[in-house]
Amino acid sequence: MVTSMTGYGRDVTTFHKAKITVEIRSVNHRFLDISTKIPRSLLFLEDKIKKTIQSFFHRGRLDIFISMEGEGVIQQELVVNWGLLDQFVTSLNNIKEQYDLKGEIPVDMVTTVDGLLTVQEVEQGHDEMKESILNAITIACEQVYEMRIQEGSELHSELDTRLGIIQDIVKNLGERRETVIIEYRERIRKRILEYTKDEFVNEESRVLQEIALLAEKGDITEEVLRLNSHVSQFRDTLNNGGAIGRKLDFITQEMHREANTIGSKSNDPQISEWVVALKSEIEKIKEQVQNVE
Incomplete structure (x- = not known):
């Protein structure tokens, strides 16, 4: 889930x-x-x-x-600091006696003393x-x-659809791979023939070996295999459910890396077109994965 x-x-x-x-x-x-x-x-x-x-x-x-x-849930009450009040009144009476002063102590004077009257919350x-x-x-x-959960169900369905599109593109890449290698080798061979002519005949074995090595550099077999593996991991993780967001995000990053590698390796227009579509779908998945727990 x-x-x-x-x-x-x-x-x-x-x-x-x-x-x-x-x-x-x-x-x-x-x-x-x-x-x-x-x-x-x-x-x-x-x-x-x-x-x-x-x-x-x-x-x-x-x-x-x-x-x-x-x-309020918490009510308030007024609290008198009686000890401080006693000291205050006693001190005022002492002042009156000391200086022979007349008059009563006004009640409102009590309110001017900090800490004498406080408001406290009663639970x-x-x-x-x-x-x-x-x-x-x-x-x-x-x-x-x-x-x-409801939105997660919709995300699951959308991610599964996107994953199916990616799987189809990867399948096309795998099927196109062998054809591209053969075409690439033939292009290199013809190009070498144009420039070497008779020399090619004398060094045919070595030249063919070099052609094979150059063609290998454009081979995307490993990338296609890894992409298929990532797609399987993504789908398994999606079906297992739980707190899978971070793992899905990591797998998506790996898929994007393989797509970039294929794009840089291949000069085939058809593969390049598929890589653009592949990266677009991966980006859509990456955006949706950000909201998976």
């Missing part, structure tokens, strides 16, 4: 009077890259969220968005909230996974 790296999932859950929305977007990436954009009050869940994501996916960039509406139903959010993450992941 082939899995793509593109998908989207969304789930909405409620906790107390708050509505929590979870969204996950997945695109292609060389590795597994997880990015979270969540409220500050939920940062304690970040590691748990990433572990949940890792249990579903091996590759791809996944962006996780969590938003909250309504009354309510911490475990229930964690379970609710992680469950929403799981549901969104399942949706992403399902979308990746």
